[in-house]
Amino acid sequence: MARGPGRNPPNGKSFDGSRRRFLGSASLAATGAIIGGALPLAGNGGGIPQAHAQAAPAAAPAASKGPQHLKFPGKNEGLVVLGERPLVAETPESLLDDETTPIDKFYIRNNGQIPEETKNPEAWKITIDGEVNNKIEITLGELKSKYKAVTRRMVLECGGNGRAAFSPPARGNQWTNGGAGCAEWTGVPLADLLKAAGLKPSAKYTAHYAADLHLSGDAGKPTISRGVRIEKAMDPNTMIVWGMNGQPLPNIHGGPVRLVVPGWAGSASQKWLTRITIRDREHDGPGMTEFSYRLAIKPMVPGDKADPANFRILESMPVRSIITNPANGAKFAAGIKELKLRGASWAGDLMVRQMDVSTDFGATWQQARLEKPKNKYDWQRWTATVKLPSDGYFEIWARATDSKGAMQPHLAGFWNPQGYGGNAMHRIAVLVG
Ligand SMILES: Nc1nc2c(c(=O)[nH]1)N[C@H]1C(S)=C(S)[C@@H](COP(=O)(O)O)O[C@H]1N2
Ligand SMILES: [Mo]
Numbered sequence: 001m002a003r004g005p006g007r008n009p010p011n012g013k014s015f016d017g018s019r020r021r022f023l024g025s026a027s028l029a030a031t032g033a034i035i036g037g038a039l040p041l042a043g044n045g046g047g048i049p050q051a052h053a054q055a056a057p058a059a060a061p062a063a064s065k066g067p068q069h070l071k072f073p074g075k076n077e078g079l080v081v082l083g084e085r086p087l088v089a090e091t092p093e094s095l096l097d098d099e100t101t102p103i104d105k106f107y108i109r110n111n112g113q114i115p116e117e118t119k120n121p122e123a124w125k126i127t128i129d130g131e132v133n134n135k136i137e138i139t140l141g142e143l144k145s146k147y148k149a150v151t152r153r154m155v156l157e158c159g160g161n162g163r164a165a166f167s168p169p170a171r172g173n174q175w176t177n178g179g180a181g182c183a184e185w186t187g188v189p190l191a192d193l194l195k196a197a198g199l200k201p202s203a204k205y206t207a208h209y210a211a212d213l214h215l216s217g218d219a220g221k222p223t224i225s226r227g228v229r230i231e232k233a234m235d236p237n238t239m240i241v242w243g244m245n246g247q248p249l250p251n252i253h254g255g256p257v258r259l260v261v262p263g264w265a266g267s268a269s270q271k272w273l274t275r276i277t278i279r280d281r282e283h284d285g286p287g288m289t290e291f292s293y294r295l296a297i298k299p300m301v302p303g304d305k306a307d308p309a310n311f312r313i314l315e316s317m318p319v320r321s322i323i324t325n326p327a328n329g330a331k332f333a334a335g336i337k338e339l340k341l342r343g344a345s346w347a348g349d350l351m352v353r354q355m356d357v358s359t360d361f362g363a364t365w366q367q368a369r370l371e372k373p374k375n376k377y378d379w380q381r382w383t384a385t386v387k388l389p390s391d392g393y394f395e396i397w398a399r400a401t402d403s404k405g406a407m408q409p410h411l412a413g414f415w416n417p418q419g420y421g422g423n424a425m426h427r428i429a430v431l432v433g
Pocket of ligand 1: 106107108109110111112156157158159209210211212223224252253254265266267268269270271272273
């Protein structure tokens with residue numbers, strides 16, 4: 001098969017990721033040092049510890065062994081491996097406690113093979129073609145010298161984040177809430193390049209291509225190729241980036257250069273970016289069709305056979321919040337009467353307008369203190385101090401409400417075969433005394 005229209009010869013060679021092992025020892029999991037899996041959460045099917053309940057689908061035979069921790073150069077061993085080939089790892093909520101997610105704690109999502117790191121990042125080429133007046137071919141070095149760089153702190157979130165809460169289980173990586181992170185991205189607005197290229201009136205949609213090889217090794221098959229409506233591509237927050245937290249963008253996160261399309265499913269944020277083709281219609285690359293990154297228009301019966309005609313593309317991600325401290329399963333000395341909580345919240349293209357917490361299974365709620373974002377698409381950190389009436393077992397529940405009034409539900413609703421849009425409240429269990 002010939003290479004797809006937008007596919008450059010890869011700038012870097014790929015190697016077969018299957019020859020590497022990314023699993024660390026299970027010892028961390030066993031000690032419960034990072035995630036306290038030892039305390040059960042109430043009401044989720046007979047007191048199964050949450051970590052196990054979430055890994056229950058048949059697709060995850062490792063469930064009984066507990067979380068499998070990541071072993072990867074430069075990465076925190078608290079990350080949990082959801083898949084080895086392709087490599088996918090999520091960040092437990094308690095590791096998302098930093099204002100800016102450090103690179104070592106940032107989640108990893110690959111669909112294909114991980115390319116070998118390029119030896120000459122400045123010579124990396126990006127092409128912009130399709131429905132433009134002037135096709136652009138630019139190296140990363142030229143991009144850095146010709147355009148004005150900006151830095152913004154923005155959330156990147158996998159479209160499937162929250163999927164593990166669906167019942168019956170939905171197909172795909174069983175993300176809990178850890179398919180998200182918030183980093184400082186440095187690069188140029190994609191709009192600046194599109195303006196230089198000159199969009200034709202027919203320009204409707206983008207199509208993104210990259211250098212990572214398909215798992216099959218077939219160079220003619222894009223691993224994943226998604227796109228966005230031209231309005232989103234022209235949003236000044238949609239960026240081509242080469243810097244992450246002040247460092248050169250690491251290879252595992254798509255270095256030397258990637259897209260960041262904030263607020264929308266992370267799959268639009270093409271890593272190892274080589275080409276953007278402007279199309280006169282919705283893109284149809286791998287990841288765009290049937291049930292991929294799509295939600296049911298007319299809500300369907302959970303688990304039923306789905307009809308592709310009833311699906312529309314997922315764009316903005318739903319409102320979500322996490323408790324980042326304490327960790328699920330934390331134990332406290334007897335007699336403490338209050339608990340300080342910290343967390344994060346975000347809402348796709350929207351803002352979070354209110355954050356609430358409960359210590360009594362949602363019978364009563366208390367408003368948390370919500371911080372302002374640094375810039376649009378930054379997450380909003382929150383804090384709260386809750387009183388505990390006695391020693392014993394408590395659950396802390398957290399829920400965010402977005403700027404249009406939508407609040408996180410108790411359950412992952414609006415079931416769809418690949419489990420998008422699941423934004424159930426985050427719950428942790430704690431034990432006092
Ligand atoms: N080239 C390429 N880009 C990609 C992917 C991929 O497999 N290949 N995965 C996408 C998905 S599904 C997500 S959620 C984000 C993950 O980015 P990260 O690994 O830096 O966290 O990258 C996106 N960009
Ligand atoms: Mo993703």
